[in-house]
Amino acid sequence: MAQKIVTVTNLRKRYGDNEVVKGISFEVEKGEIFGILGPNGAGKTTTLEMIEAMRPIDGGSATIDGIDVASHAWEIRRIIGVQPQSPAFQDKTKLTEIIELFAAAYGENVDAMEFLRDVNLDEKASSFAESLSGGQRQRLSIAAALVHNPKVFFMDEPTTGLDPQARRNLWELVQQVRDKGVTVIMTTHYMDEAELLCDRVAIMDEGKIIALDSPKKLIKQLLAKGFTKKQHVEQADLEDVFIDFTGKALRD
Amino acid sequence: MKKALHTVAVFSRLNTRRFFRDRLALFFGIAFPVIFLFVFGGIFGRDSGVSFKVALINNSSSSQAQTLVSDIKHNKVFKVDPVITNLSEAKEKMNRSQLDATIVLPPSFGEQGQKYPTGKVQLLYTQNNEQAGQALSSLMDSVLTGLNGKYVSGDRPFTVESLKQTNNSLSRFDYAFAGLLGFSIIGLGIFGPINVFPELKKQGILRRLHTTPLRVWQYFVSTAISQTIVGMVSLGVLFAIAIAVFHLHVVGNWLEILIWVILSIIMILGIGLAVGGWARNERQAAPLGNLVVFPMMFLSGTFFPRFLMPEWLQGISNWLPLTPVIDGLRLIATEGKTILDILPQFGLLCGWMILIYIIAFRVFRWE
Numbered sequence: 001m002a003q004k005i006v007t008v009t010n011l012r013k014r015y016g017d018n019e020v021v022k023g024i025s026f027e028v029e030k031g032e033i034f035g036i037l038g039p040n041g042a043g044k045t046t047t048l049e050m051i052e053a054m055r056p057i058d059g060g061s062a063t064i065d066g067i068d069v070a071s072h073a074w075e076i077r078r079i080i081g082v083q084p085q086s087p088a089f090q091d092k093t094k095l096t097e098i099i100e101l102f103a104a105a106y107g108e109n110v111d112a113m114e115f116l117r118d119v120n121l122d123e124k125a126s127s128f129a130e131s132l133s134g135g136q137r138q139r140l141s142i143a144a145a146l147v148h149n150p151k152v153f154f155m156d157e158p159t160t161g162l163d164p165q166a167r168r169n170l171w172e173l174v175q176q177v178r179d180k181g182v183t184v185i186m187t188t189h190y191m192d193e194a195e196l197l198c199d200r201v202a203i204m205d206e207g208k209i210i211a212l213d214s215p216k217k218l219i220k221q222l223l224a225k226g227f228t229k230k231q232h233v234e235q236a237d238l239e240d241v242f243i244d245f246t247g248k249a250l251r252d
Numbered sequence: 253m254k255k256a257l258h259t260v261a262v263f264s265r266l267n268t269r270r271f272f273r274d275r276l277a278l279f280f281g282i283a284f285p286v287i288f289l290f291v292f293g294g295i296f297g298r299d300s301g302v303s304f305k306v307a308l309i310n311n312s313s314s315s316q317a318q319t320l321v322s323d324i325k326h327n328k329v330f331k332v333d334p335v336i337t338n339l340s341e342a343k344e345k346m347n348r349s350q351l352d353a354t355i356v357l358p359p360s361f362g363e364q365g366q367k368y369p370t371g372k373v374q375l376l377y378t379q380n381n382e383q384a385g386q387a388l389s390s391l392m393d394s395v396l397t398g399l400n401g402k403y404v405s406g407d408r409p410f411t412v413e414s415l416k417q418t419n420n421s422l423s424r425f426d427y428a429f430a431g432l433l434g435f436s437i438i439g440l441g442i443f444g445p446i447n448v449f450p451e452l453k454k455q456g457i458l459r460r461l462h463t464t465p466l467r468v469w470q471y472f473v474s475t476a477i478s479q480t481i482v483g484m485v486s487l488g489v490l491f492a493i494a495i496a497v498f499h500l501h502v503v504g505n506w507l508e509i510l511i512w513v514i515l516s517i518i519m520i521l522g523i524g525l526a527v528g529g530w531a532r533n534e535r536q537a538a539p540l541g542n543l544v545v546f547p548m549m550f551l552s553g554t555f556f557p558r559f560l561m562p563e564w565l566q567g568i569s570n571w572l573p574l575t576p577v578i579d580g581l582r583l584i585a586t587e588g589k590t591i592l593d594i595l596p597q598f599g600l601l602c603g604w605m606i607l608i609y610i611i612a613f614r615v616f617r618w619e
Contacts, residue, residue, distance in 0.1 A: 107255025
């Protein structure tokens with residue numbers, strides 16, 4: 001059995017009378033990409049924010065690498081990297097300076113170019129952040145979140161609003177991050193993304209986890225229940241057509 | 253601790269750099285106060301003494317009248333309107349208070365009397381200009397004394413001797429300049445953060461920083477350092493222009509001025525950090541900012557000197573945070589006081605600084 005790096009036990013959050021996270025529990029293994037899926041309002045982001053020590057935990061507990069989140073928020077911040085839903089950076093700041101700034105927030109001094117190269121932004125190193133496209137901003141945000149070598153990397157809907165090329169590029173990046181030994185926890189409501197990227201997924205609805213397993217096993221379980229999809233065997237779909245016409249090269 | 257200070261150093265450096273790249277920030281931080289300086293300098297310029305705007309209508313052709321006209325025109329106290337030629341134009345302008353008075357030399361002025369020429373100068377003024385009229389009438393008396401001397405010699409046993417005291421007297425420009433420095437510090441320290449913070453919160457930039465181990469004190473200290481650097485540049489430009497163009501006479505010690513400027517910027521910035529740090533969005537930041545800034549700006553002597561205010565109002569304004577800033581700058585820079593001479597202002601400044609930063613830390617929100 002692989003080592004557990006994140007343990008969530010009976011986690012709860014309420015806003016007034018509305019309980020948005022209703023006692024969920026799960027564990028994330030070291031080095032996996034763990035997906036939290038669910039429709040809007042399912043409580044995905046709130047769950048993520050509680051584990052990131054960004055929101056007070058109302059009930060239950062969360063630990064990362066054995067450290068309790070609620071009582072040791074500052075230690076937690078040192079070992080996690082966070083990719084927000086829509087990353088934004090202060091304007092009139094060069095990309096290298098943004099990397100320096102985030103490294104400095106951890107008290108570190110890094111070679112900014114090296115991190116920009118990892119996300120293919122080295123050519124833009126001297127541009128200001130406001131001149132970046134959506135996909136470039138996401139990549140910069142990933143680089144900024146990894147400056148301190150975090151153990152766990154959180155991504156909240158990283159590909160929302162990106163074009164197919166940028167999405168594919170981001171998927172590759174996420175896999176590279178995982179290959180470096182960083183555990184990735186991400187939310188998404190794109191099933192193709194989850195199926196391709198995630199080693200295991202938790203499906204959330206109305207504040208509860210209703211299923212948790214690897215995408216393959218979840219599909220098998222569904223088929224075992226006798227589910228049949230309208231057979232429609234085509235060897236390609238519209239996205240394949242789109243990529244065939246426009247290529248995989250990044251367009252930002 | 254070394255790492256924590258490294259954080260502060262990098263944040264300060266990048267903040268400062270960002271300011272000097274931002275044209276809008278440069279305009280409001282540096283160019284805007286300079287424009288005000290030229291406006292104030294124009295109004296309260298050091299060498300503009302008392303003068304009266306008058307119309308001069310000469311209906312006489314005598315040589316005495318011509319002598320008098322040239323005497324008046326060469327007297328700096330009279331600013332003679334160059335356009336007006338008749339009485340009805342003059343009256344119209346007087347009614348609009350564009351003129352203080354009209355001097356009329358009647359056709360009979362300079363006619364030969366029994367022993368020597370005589371004449372009566374008429375001085376016309378409206379009831380709104382009673383004071384100017386009286387001052388002018390005695391001025392005309394003294395102008396005529398010169399003319400009379402040519403015809404009648406007489407001893408004048410009692411005379412007035414006016415002695416001008418020039419050393420270290422404060423002109424209205426000195427007051428206006430200290431106020432302007434205060435205005436500039438407010439612009440950087442308060443309007444800066446209350447405009448920037450809501451935007452940073454809206455875009456989630458502060459929230460993103462909060463996912464790192466960055467502490468509020470590190471953020472505050474680095475903001476204070478970069479604002480102080482910017483403020484020193486901005487105030488340095490103001491001092492340089494005031495000295496070069498408006499002949500500001502700085503008698504104080506520059507090091508003490510610098511210390512006072514730094515303390516002032518840090519204290520006033522605390523207000524901006526408290527308001528901007530507390531507000532969730534611009535709808536909260538703008539009204540609260542204005543509520544704090546405008547009374548303080550008017551009562552602390554930014555736009556007009558506090559000694560013009562009634563006693564009870566001065567009693568209130570004595571205690572406002574901006575008052576020791578402006579008074580201290582004037583006392584040190586133009587009156588040559590040292591910080592030890594102005595301990596009450598120093599105490600008030602430090603007291604406010606502690607109180608403001610306690611509040612700013614308590615109310616700060618990352619989103």
